[in-house]
Amino acid sequence: MTDRRIPLALDRVRLTYPDGDRRLTALDDVGLRVAAGELVAVAGPSGSGKSSLLAVAATLLRPDAGTVRLAGQDVGVLRAAARTALRRRAVGIVFQQPNLLPSLTSVEQLLVTAHLRGGRRALRRATERRRAEELLESVGLDASRRRRRPHRLSGGERQRVNIARALFGTPQVLLVDEPTSALDHERGARVAELLREVTRTHGTATVLVTHDLGVLGRADRVLHMTDGRLAE
């Protein structure tokens, strides 16, 4: 398959952290290829390296060894500013906690990412605002909630805004960190279904880290991570 159809590819990735006099291995010879429109779930106990995997895939951490290709680009050869630009262009992150900015309404949570990408001109375009409204509607946030700030939204609604924000830049890669951990079973199931749907609709290569068995059942592939090693 070409890079265009495999937006995310990790090959023999190794990542260690300093721990006193020694180094802890967070990722050990990890390989992962995720196709466009594919939802890959990664399960594993706490401390097994799931979040490290997401951080490396999001270009937030540089591995000690191995290669990471994102949207067809070898991340290893890029400088910090170029990695940030690539992340802005090609990656959407759904955080475990919604991490919404308290001063922004739901629509503005999305528009701020457009501002980062295109400056003020992007915001002047009414189409950006309309697209944000449509995206929020598509993740199930009704019109009355779109003008509200985070403190006036429920946990489930905040998570929907979190997902919409990650999708607003039409990323090729969607990285999702424990999206249901703060939600009850019913709302968690709805969010999991929503993630599967957006992966299909938007054609993203989605990596979802979770403990939630209900979410695992909706993935195209489930990988298990133990002590930094990834296995089917």
Place this chain on the structure above:
Amino acid sequence: MFVALRDLRFARGRFALMGVVVTLLATLVVFLHGLTEGLARDSSSAVAGLPADRIAFGAPGGAEPEVSFSDSTVSAEQVRGWTAADGVRAAEPLGVAMTRLTVRAGAGSVSLFGGPPALLPRLTEGTAPGRGEAAVSAAVAGTYGLTVGDRVRLGTRGLTVSGVTEDRAHAHAPTVWTDLPTWHTVSGHERPTVLALTLASGADVPAVDARLATATVPTGDAVEGIASHAAEQGSLRLVQGCLFVVAALVTGAFFTVWTVQRRPEIAVLKAVGASSGYLVRDALAQALVLLLGGTLLGAGLALAGGLVAVRGVPFVLDVRTAGPPVAAMVVLGLAGAGLAVRRITSVDPLTALGAGR
């Protein structure tokens, strides 16, 4: 400014509180600036307004000359030497002394300037003083209700008012001008105090100074020779300087706390692709809005307060003179904020992914 403006609206209580602090500091700084300018005018406008390029100071008895109106005297030899020096168009002897003016309506201290008509401030009424005459400044004429032809007593001498000049003061006393012979008579000084020099090209001032034992400075610098002027202005400028430092520190402290509180949001913005430069610019724009709003409001309050204060204290302030302290407040406040928001660059976007958990 996308996030900055929305933060200003959202956290309006915190920013309003900080805005009030900036406003109060700006009011204090600008008001103090007006007072400083007013006192400077009151102590130096007569010297600063002299139509001369340089002022030459002498010293009696061959002592080392200093830039001091109270210590200086110039000899006839020094007057002749400067008049004959190359590149000197005019060297006018000028007498400066303090005396007491007495009229029927009352009495008060005045500064007595004795010199040729060429050095006289602009006359608003009457003519330049001749022998036994005096031209009083507008403040003296206003205070004592004097008009041309009135008699006044300066020290122990009776003089006739020949004219009224623009308002000028020296060492916080309004000026009265006479010709030099009358000045000698009234003040009791045998020699003039300084020389007012008008230079053409080619004057070698240091060489003439060395030869004639004088100390010559530009007219603007000669105000430092007015007793108490330097100490008074120095003290007020020091207080202003301290207020500028306080403004920078307070702004820096506020934005330090604000930045620390926003670390999680900054991490998220970085994780979704914001560069440190973008975030620093955003934060500085926020600081600029706060500082501009606060200082302009403070300057407005100080200008309004000055309109009231000017009735009782020397106060000079207008939009033009308020500009430098306002600009200094904004620039120093931004510098303080700049040091604070540098912390943005150290925020790790990884923490948005819960790296700390």
